[in-house]
Amino acid sequence: MFQTYTASTRPSDGPPRLAALRNELDARGLGGFIVPRSDAHQGEYVSDHDARLGWLTGFTGSAGFCIVLPDIAGVFVDGRYRLQVRDQIAIPDFTPVDWPEIQPADWLREHAPEGAVIGFDPWLHTPDEIDRIEKGLAGSGLTLRAVESNPLDAVWPEQPAPAAGAVREHPLSLAGKSAADKRAELAAGLKRDGVAASVVTLADSLAWLMNWRGSDIIRNPVVQGFAILHDDARLDLFIDPAKVSQIPEEDGVARRAVSDFPEALRALNGATRFDPATAPVAVKTALADGVAGADPCLMAKAMKNPAELDGMRAAHRRDGAAMVEFLSWFDANALAGLTEIDMARKLEECRAATGDLLDLSFDSISSTGPNAAINHYRVTEETNRRLEPGDLFLIDSGGQYPDGTTDITRTLPVGVVEAERRDAYTRVLQGMIALSRARFPRGVAGGHLDALARYPLWLAGQDFDHGTGHGVGAALSVHEGPARISRVSTLPLQPGMILSNEPGYYRAGGWGIRIENLVIVREAAPMGDNRKMLDFETITLCPIDKRLIVAEMLTGDETAWLDAYHAWVEAELSPLVSPEARTWLEQACAPLRSS
Known part of the structure; x- marks a missing residue:
């Protein structure tokens, strides 16, 4: 695992x-x-x-x-x-x-x-x-x-065999909608558009559509296969039969060998939709009457239903408790000569101790010193670095649970950290808070909001070279399209979408900072002239390290948001953690000005 x-x-x-x-x-x-x-x-x-x-x-x-x-x-x-x-x-x-x-x-x-x-x-x-x-x-x-x-x-000798991981059913209580209902709703959309069929090639789309979870890809419970959804809700499914040998057959779904997929594409009559942004070129070439259009599962999958949202909230409470156990341990051991690998292993142990961890949601980015300046650093025995006094330690990690997927980043001090790094940390935090507090009309895209997270850094002549946020699947892929918070994104955000909020700052060869929570897009409470607006519900539960904050740089509203967030974190997690971690949590969540 x-x-x-x-x-x-x-x-x-x-x-x-x-x-x-x-x-x-x-x-x-x-x-x-x-x-x-x-x-x-x-x-x-x-x-x-x-x-x-x-x-x-x-x-x-x-x-x-x-x-x-x-x-x-x-x-x-x-x-x-x-x-x-x-x-x-x-x-x-x-x-x-x-x-x-x-x-x-x-x-x-x-x-x-x-x-x-x-x-x-x-x-x-x-x-x-x-x-x-x-x-x-x-x-x-x-x-x-x-x-x-x-x-x-x-020229690849001993190339591994194609993935053939077993498939498991994702229960209706977590999926919120049956696979048959999903097919019927999407098929009705095809009929309205005058499309006879649509090709599904994305592994997470197939997993979502069938209410299945797979094991073909490490860290991602997706199902590799292909499908053709017809406008009468029939589905031709092309998948290795060994993967689904324990899954009952379903009415309206014809299982076929993957090798049959190209010929089935060539045999289709009538307009067939394919997604030019995600389908292989080979699919377009095989279709006699191909019509370009988005994968029909994309938006339906991105806008989570109430059962999926509840599952994600539950997973984040569980994951937050594991993070608190880890962070309390970190404070007691960070100066004990431990390494990036030691830290990653300990956090994995804390998540596993919940009894519900299926896998990590990605390889943990456990990094300190100059390694933390590498956005997607992956520690190996060759690069493993010891935590040294004065360093920043960045841990970006997550878990796959039966009910949800988590992704969280915290940056922590190793002893006393110099002022320049605390100033940068505070600007990153200000950007994260600004996005957390955002209210915006329908029609606003992630590209419109991206600048909110960067503005405090821009004022200091700084920036970061990655998007501010990516979509996250519900017990699926930790990176999920099509929604994101990035200057290049034009897709309007919709209620039920889950995104990361993760600004950062990186000094090449020196150090790196990132703070990340996950948020749900939701209908905002009425105010002002009662114009319909959207805002974000934060679902990540974990203290944000206050020792790196320059309190005088925060406005009153920013401090109030941080204190309210920490009060909520303490109330939610205190009953779930060990007595030692509870004592640590109380101090970590104390109001900023009293710390």
Whole structure:
């Protein structure tokens, strides 16, 4: 169940693997090849079978890709991974590329041989992705070509078998709606839109639609498979039968082998919807009458029903109690020469002690000193750092429980911390509070709200290179689309959506700060001229460390929010923790000015 700490691929493994891939490309007459992070389901996390980018390059981040050319191999990563990638890949065999600032088409125009044919696996890329590259290459003489078989797989000895994890039923008491009702509601929408069928390829959409939870992907209880939903609510389900051997057959659902999926797509009559942002290119190619449109499960899954919201609240109470046990232990042991791995293991033990932990929701980001400046740092035995006096310790972690998924970040002092770091911590906290207190009209998107969390940092000439918030699934993926709080998001927020609120600040080579709670979008209480508004309900229950706060920097409203939050945390968690942790909790939740 728990996190491992040994790097699976070392930088030195990359060069010989790159050489083998180049030989294979040359034998196939290809002038290059795109190696994505994704699998056929476009999930953020992939099984060992699909970890092609990590196997080739050593880079283990959750987003990015590599373009292999005869004389250069660019590893494209966004701002979250600029530091991490340099630690994990062999330079100069691989070259880090700042993406999305540098787009793949522009990079190919500069580096690809004249007239080169660049291959890609049509099951691992979306139509939107390939269309953007092809438009960028127009007039260059460079072309993209879908390959029938993946050349990287041909040079990967002992590639793990495809994931085949068992599926379990997600009870109606937690799902809040039967699978048959979900299919009927979505099918009615297809009929209204004049669409005969819709293809479902996202693993979390399939899990949500069927009221199943799976074990194909570590940390994410999704179900890998494909489905075709018809406008009469029939569902053709393409899945490994071994996964669902213990799940009763359901009326209206025809189970078929995954190998039948391409032919079933070709045989469809009538307009069939596919999602160009999430479906594989191979799906679009197979459809005789494909109609671009969003996965019908996306918005329904994002807007949680009352049963799902209650389950998430219950999971966060349980997880909050585990966090308090950990934090009280941390204060007693932080200066005892312990390491990042020690901290991660202890927190895992605290969560496991609840008796309800199924898995972590992602590998814990247990980081101190310069490691904390790496947004998605993953500790290994090779990078493991001891906590030192004066350091900041950042722990970003979460759990998968039967009723919900959690994700929380706290930044903690190791002894006495210098003023510059406390100033930055306070600005991060101010941004988190500003977003927590936000009221906004319907129609407002995450992109509109993102600046609230950054403004205190902007005033000091600072910022952070990741989104402020991502969607979170209900006992599903810890990162869930389509809702997010990011300057590039245009999707209006809707009641029932659950998002993270996690501003941060990072000093490369020095230290990092992040504070994260999860929030639910809800109808706001009437006030003023009674205009209909939305606001956020915070569901994360855990003290925010006050020792790093410069109290004089907070306004009265900010202090009042913090004190009210801590009073609520203490009232909810005090009955759930040990006597020793309860004593710690009382002090941690005392009003700021009295601390």
